[in-house]
Amino acid sequence: MILLVAMKINPGLRRRRVFSEWIVFCAFSVVLAIRAYGAPVAAPFNVLFIAVDDMNNNLGCYGHEVVQSPNIDRLAERGVRFDRAYCQFPLCSPSRTSLMTGRRPDVTQVYDLKKHFRSVMPDVVTLPQLFMKHGYYAARVGKIYHYGNPGQIGTDGLDDLPSWNERINPKGRDKAEEHLITNHTPQRGLGSSLSLLKAEGGDEEQTDGIVATETIRLIETHRNQPFFIAAGFYRPHCPYVAPKKYFDLYPMDKVHVPPGPWDYLKDVPAPALSSTKPYPWFGATLEQAREALQAYWATISFVDAQVGRLLDALDRLNLSEKTIVVFWSDHGYHVGEHGLWMKQSEFENSARVPLIIAAPGRKAKGGMSGRTVELLDLYPTLADLCGLPIPDGLDGRSLKGILDDPGAAWNKPAFTQVWRGTFPGHSVRTERYRYIEWDNGREGSQLYDYATDSEEKRNLNNDPAYAQVLLDLRGMVRSHWASEYRPARPANARNGRTNGGNP
Numbered sequence: 001m002i003l004l005v006a007m008k009i010n011p012g013l014r015r016r017r018v019f020s021e022w023i024v025f026c027a028f029s030v031v032l033a034i035r036a037y038g039a040p041v042a043a044p045f046n047v048l049f050i051a052v053d054d055m056n057n058n059l060g061c062y063g064h065e066v067v068q069s070p071n072i073d074r075l076a077e078r079g080v081r082f083d084r085a086y087c088q089f090p091l092c093s094p095s096r097t098s099l100m101t102g103r104r105p106d107v108t109q110v111y112d113l114k115k116h117f118r119s120v121m122p123d124v125v126t127l128p129q130l131f132m133k134h135g136y137y138a139a140r141v142g143k144i145y146h147y148g149n150p151g152q153i154g155t156d157g158l159d160d161l162p163s164w165n166e167r168i169n170p171k172g173r174d175k176a177e178e179h180l181i182t183n184h185t186p187q188r189g190l191g192s193s194l195s196l197l198k199a200e201g202g203d204e205e206q207t208d209g210i211v212a213t214e215t216i217r218l219i220e221t222h223r224n225q226p227f228f229i230a231a232g233f234y235r236p237h238c239p240y241v242a243p244k245k246y247f248d249l250y251p252m253d254k255v256h257v258p259p260g261p262w263d264y265l266k267d268v269p270a271p272a273l274s275s276t277k278p279y280p281w282f283g284a285t286l287e288q289a290r291e292a293l294q295a296y297w298a299t300i301s302f303v304d305a306q307v308g309r310l311l312d313a314l315d316r317l318n319l320s321e322k323t324i325v326v327f328w329s330d331h332g333y334h335v336g337e338h339g340l341w342m343k344q345s346e347f348e349n350s351a352r353v354p355l356i357i358a359a360p361g362r363k364a365k366g367g368m369s370g371r372t373v374e375l376l377d378l379y380p381t382l383a384d385l386c387g388l389p390i391p392d393g394l395d396g397r398s399l400k401g402i403l404d405d406p407g408a409a410w411n412k413p414a415f416t417q418v419w420r421g422t423f424p425g426h427s428v429r430t431e432r433y434r435y436i437e438w439d440n441g442r443e444g445s446q447l448y449d450y451a452t453d454s455e456e457k458r459n460l461n462n463d464p465a466y467a468q469v470l471l472d473l474r475g476m477v478r479s480h481w482a483s484e485y486r487p488a489r490p491a492n493a494r495n496g497r498t499n500g501g502n503p
């Protein structure tokens with residue numbers, strides 16, 4: 001108004017001068033507003049935190065030629081797909097605890113499926129708890145912390161009450177129809193079996209369909225306040241139960257399990273393979289293993305469809321530009337490689353996880369990063385992206401720079417550990433190599449060069465050409481675990497049981 005009056009009084013005033021005076025006027029007004037009302041605050045981002053259980057990288061966006069995952073692929077197009085993302089311990093509870101507290105397993109001392117981190121760290125502030133402390137609504141639907149799967153579906157599992165404002169435990173017809181499941185490994189319980197069901201009925205009757213439905217309901221209800229909402233899916237964890245139509249995506253002539261022989265494994269120390277007993281594939285036949293793989297892929301596509309429902313809901317509610325979406329699996333999953341099935345190995349297919357972050361406002365869209373990142377990096381990353389203070393004591397590092405430039409400099413390798421009864425297995429992954437040692441080397445070691453051996457068929461630990469590489473990597477493992485990450489002895493070390501259960 002003032003400028004319009006000025007132009008009327010002096011029609012010859014130059015346009016540039018009007019513009020500069022307008023800028024001064026706006027700046028002055030902002031200063032007055034700040035003095036009157038305090039600093040302006042940008043609308044905070046929401047977080048949609050999507051967890052899947054036991055999903056490996058058999059996904060379209062990771063280059064798999066058979067598996068159909070159009071919705072997870074769609075999410076990857078919106079953000080960054082991490083090609084070398086690793087869990088800290090390839091078992092449910094230790095991995096999820098590490099991620100949710102931002103601490104390594106030797107800090108949380110959770111190595112099994114029973115111990116709760118609050119018994120060791122009673123006052124630790126978990127990731128959703130941090131968001132709650134800063135005014136967010138935090139809720140989970142389904143499995144975020146450990147949860148016996150399928151045994152504890154419908155309960156709170158090994159949850160952490162201080163982490164949430166609200167929590168929902170779906171239970172679908174898959175629980176009521178467990179008696180219909182075919183178990184190819186009848187000596188094993190459903191939670192660690194090669195078992196499957198081509199289910200009748202629609203997606204929304206299944207537990208994971210209800211996870212999506214309830215998550216969407218929470219988003220709708222809380223869309224006008226900052227939220228951290230976690231959707232924890234139970235599949236593709238066994239038993240591999242999905243509606244029939246998802247099995248039809250994978251005709252058996254497309255389903256192939258590595259048939260062996262595994263002569264190259266004579267150079268591998270025994271603990272490297274002891275996660276699968278009886279060996280191979282828990283004693284299933286080749287045909288049974290193929291059926292299990294078909295079913296595993298069917299459950300991936302089923303979960304993918306539920307992820308699509310969540311993304312559609314964000315679009316419908318105009319929340320996609322205000323909501324950071326994270327997609328992660330708690331660890332990888334063997335489907336026959338090296339004769340192994342499931343997790344708890346230190347090979348790539350057990351330690352590696354799918355990880356996608358789509359963050360509005362970051363520059364990289366549809367990019368792939370080859371940097372070695374860890375699930376425990378998620379805690380500082382989400383705090384950083386949302387402008388929350390990052391607590392002291394976290395072991396991860398923010399990935400924000402990689403979300404702008406997937407090739408950004410990065411010098412942090414990924415560390416993964418397991419237990420074998422009375423001794424640990426420690427490993428480090430760089431962008432080219434993995435080194436593993438069992439009981440600090442007393443039970444053997446492994447070295448792989450992924451530039452020349454992507455399938456881990458040549459253990460190079462005795463190859464003179466790699467002597468210096470081995471020394472360097474061994475030094476990284478030993479310095480990492482020599483000080484603050486000195487391993488505690490797991491409670492079950494005495495009886496030698498670290499496998500099995502319902503991870």
Ligand SMILES: [Ca+2]
Pocket residue numbers: 053054091092237330331503
């Ligand atoms: Ca798991």
